Amino acid sequence: VGLFLVQHKGVAAIGRVFGPVMLVWFLVLGLLGIAGIIAKPEILAAANPLRAVDFLVHAGWHVSFLMLGAAFLAVTGGEAMYADLGHFGALPIRIAWFALVLPALMLNYFGQGALLIAAPDALENPFFRLCPDWGHLPLVALATMATIIASQAIISGVFSLTQQSIQLGFLPAMRIVQTAHEERGQIYVPAVNWLLAAATLTAVVVFGSSDALAGAYGIAVSMLMGITTLLAALIALRWGYNPILVFAVNGAFLALDAVFFAANSVKLFEGGWFPLVLAGLVALMMLTWKKGNELVEEARAALRLPEDVFLTGLQHRDLLRLPGTAAFLSAAEHGIPLHLSRFVERNRALMERILIITALYEETPTVPRDQRAHVTILAPDFYRVILRYGFMEEASIPEGLACAVESRHLPPHILDDMTIFVGHETIIPRNDKRGMAPWRENLFAFMQRNAERTGAFFGVPTRQVVEVGTEIEI
Structure with missing residues (x-):
């Protein structure tokens, strides 16, 4: 403890x-x-x-x-x-x-x-x-x-x-605290910390001793070894190694892993069920979140306006132009985010300078700072900014915009008097067979409601954030 x-x-x-x-x-x-x-x-x-x-x-x-x-x-x-x-x-x-x-x-x-x-x-x-x-x-x-x-x-x-x-x-997004600013990777995730504490105490109470946990430990580690072998094979194939060599080497390891897993499976009812239940619950949540986000993106795509249609519509609208910069966070690289089009419809106004910002994660640990930002000019004072981060990096919208200014992709004054708009989506489960099972849709909606706010996750100061609500049916 x-x-x-x-x-x-x-x-x-x-x-x-x-x-x-x-x-x-x-x-x-x-x-x-x-x-x-x-x-x-x-x-x-x-x-x-x-x-x-x-x-x-x-x-x-x-x-x-x-x-x-x-x-x-x-x-x-x-x-x-x-x-x-x-x-x-x-x-x-x-x-x-x-x-x-x-x-x-x-x-x-x-x-x-x-x-x-x-x-x-x-x-x-x-x-x-x-x-x-x-x-x-x-x-x-x-x-x-x-x-x-x-x-x-x-x-x-x-x-x-x-x-x-x-x-x-x-x-889902969670609060992540950087505990050592001088060293990357030193982080603290409060929600995960206390879930681990609860699981550890539960194991201590249920099993009572390390000897009783032997079955759980054996099954967990033998499964880990098997999964590691499968992942190593997939990575080797992706890196272009000879498939025959990959299957021969990893097949031998996997056969050995399978024997060890079978030998440990006799302890399934002596504690071996514990890691299987935990792994199943975590896998269920991860797959539900992944699938739910795919359904949400499909719903967004059906409602999202193309850039040219939106910009043409702006020219025919009598909009009040407000001083300052409005930055709209978007999960997609193309199209107009829903909260931007909804903002224009409801308020009949728009800031003088507009940024559409998307943060993407690459399949590399880090992305060099000079390759962080890619900026496209959609119209005068209307920019699309793509920020790229490695999977070991903590995404920060302020840091990414600073990179764009440093590389002269954006004019410095565009960051003055900036308000960042994020979409706050309420998930409405349809409870039909077109998406996931109804109970999984409700699980996804629960996870989405309890996720970290988008602005906070991307390091945006609270005083700069305005949330625009939308409802999404899945």
Whole structure:
């Protein structure tokens, strides 16, 4: 609970000690393992994979199947240490894994195996039995710090994935707080933080112990490995690798993942249902939000006027032109946003200078500042501005417009006395079969009502924002 309570303060300050602590942790793991191996060096024979094959063949399929599920827990946990390392890139992750983490883990497991050969009565807690008595308290303290850091990595990773899911259109806009202005990626998502806290406390109450959670953990991680393999195959195909090679390599990994998942599935009713239910609920919300937005965009497109039709209509209207600049945020790259045409219809007035602004997310982590803004002049003092951001960036309308001025795509005075108009859409479920199931339409409407306001999400000061309401049937 304490870890969730301090998330809003950020981890930039204490994050500097995470690396040294984890370095010490893995070095200690390796040293403890080496001590065990020295006592019983014959354990190194276990490195021969034929030993495992021989055991699986002679133990019988039932015992072998159960053993695979039990042994699988030995390879879990590593993903927690690396859940939020995407900011570092592939090379540092490879170096850390192959030079430190993997050797330390293998040495420690070999050491535990050697200890069990020498002292079978150490089965209950072989890890701490590897350590001399005088080192138990320091080891407990170090293990506690490593656990906290691993938990923090998971929380930070979920924050990053949430931000990217929002930008890719799979989750509604949420309040995202940048906790370290000097370092990109240090964010805090309040709604997700408290949902994680509630889910964690629920798991503690329902399962009661880490042993009872073993089934949930095994199924969750084996599914994660399978999904990762599928995604790696899709990325490799998209990058143009030989399809035969992609299917051969990833097919072998996927077959192994499937065996491990099957071995863990026997624990489905012993806690394995928990991650499946959570994953199903999250997937349902993401797919509902994605589909709902597609239906909303279809409804918008049917009502949206083309630029030439709107501009021609302006010439034949006797409009009151008001001083200043009006910026209308739009989700589409073409056409006139509904709240702009509704504003003109209702008020018979328009500002002297008009901007239609669309923020788009690219399939790259970042977009260079000089490529941020693309401006099209639709008419005198009437501009369409496309702002592009990477999926790891936080979109900011003020920052994007500043880029457009810096690159001389927009005149500086256009930002003076600017009001930003955003559409506030009320979703009306039709409860028919043309869209989604009625209950999903109502779920989408609920999510849309509770989403972060568009202006706040894009960093627009509240004093500059005017919302124009519209109703959309889906």
